[in-house]
Amino acid sequence: MNKIEIRNLVFHYTAGEPILNDISLAFDARSTAIIGQNGAGKTTFVKLLKGLLKPVGGDVVINGINTSDATVAALARHIGLVFQNPNDQIFKNKVLDEVMFGPLNIGQSQDEARERADAALAMVGLAGRINDNPYDLSLSERKLISIASIVAMNTEIIIFDEPTIAQDFSGKEHIKAIIRDLVAQGKLVLTIIHDMDFVAETFERTLVFAQGRVLLDGSTREVFAEEEVLRQAHLEPPHVTQLAHRTGLPGTPLTVEEFVREKRAQGAMRPVTP
């Protein structure tokens, strides 16, 4: 069974201004990136998956449960969402309380919740800050706490909305490691993200949203090969992929390593034409 099934999903905030038009999709176990221009409806889409918004038309089915028939709290044990803005999510005065709030609510024991919270905080590199007040931390640290507090819930499906905002290189590497770890545990990871290099390095499948529709859906390599269609959605392939095209390299390398390997295979590097 697919973990998420979406059938003819239609949504608008105000009648007459459609945000999502007739989307049908299924999510299997592949880690998936959702990309698209600002305002394309990505956040709205994941809030519908989470049950925070209910469809105007069509169905969203999470682990066999139709979101229209369940409360958000009941869905919370199946699907976790890290909010785009950590300030929308954090409300406790102590980091540890914040991270343990979800696990305790969905029925983990005190010990299990504590264990998972400690593990999640260690994963994001904030194990030493458990007694701090989240309001005293920086935006990037708050974002990492909001990630830890969802990871600690140990749900089968985890959605990240812009996990890399305000992160430096090591923050991004932490997040990449977390996503890979979750995938290795067999969880379904969906991520909304604007950083194409990150997408190329981390996700198997990519969806392109534009004007309330799914413009492209395929393996990340297939999607980034469609430069023309991407341009329609006002997106660009990752930097290495662009470099490969400009230097006349065939195929669609997604990482620096792949690029270098292709180049080596091709023989000596030709001079770059401007």
Add this chain to the structure above:
Amino acid sequence: MKALSLYQDNGTLIHRVDPISKLLYIAAAIFIPVVLTGFTAGLAMLGLSLMLLVLARVLRKVVPLIGFSMLVLISVVIIQGLFYAGNRQVMFALGGVHFYREGLLFSAAICVRVLNILCAFALLVLTTRPSDLIESLVRQGLSPHFGYVLSSVLQIIPQMTGTMETITDAQRSRGMETEGSLMVRLRAFLPLIGPVVMNSLVSTRERSLALEVRAFSSRAQKTFLNEERVSTSNRVIKIVLLAAMAAAVAWRVVS
């Protein structure tokens, strides 16, 4: 950001009249019927207000306001019709209960007055953006600090309900039951208070910093972002309103 406001952005002629003229109109709508006792003036003023509301295409928004005040007004009519101290002449009887002419007239006068005030205020509130009103008042000499307090009061309630919604979303996203019976909702509501207050304190501090870095408490003469719209028509409106009030007083003195 949304603000606590009934403003309808219809862009009609009435919307372009400056807020001070509208304030003056409220004054006239209250003042003239009081000076010229009797029904005609009050009804005429009410008629005028309704006409202006139609012109501004906001009559539909006034109907619920009138409907709500009607509930109160009808009880006034009944009580005064039955028990007004000056009741002498029976007007009609309903199931053995007598309604008196004096009481009914008295309560009718109250109704006209209330509706009058209501419609005049509605005209201001529905066709003026609160920030425009405050800006005109500041231009007229209201202290900018007080003006700021006024506009933040208009914003703080929607902002707090906004914060409540976000925090509720954050809580139910993490498995806290917030929908259902009264008991469930109450249990979900109580833990909200702390974070909501905390959040508003934090945002107050940030806002005061943001204001200070933009020299809010500087004593220099302030200029305004929007140019003042001085048009002859606005001046004419004000003169007409003042003249009408003066005429009412003169009429009262003479007759």
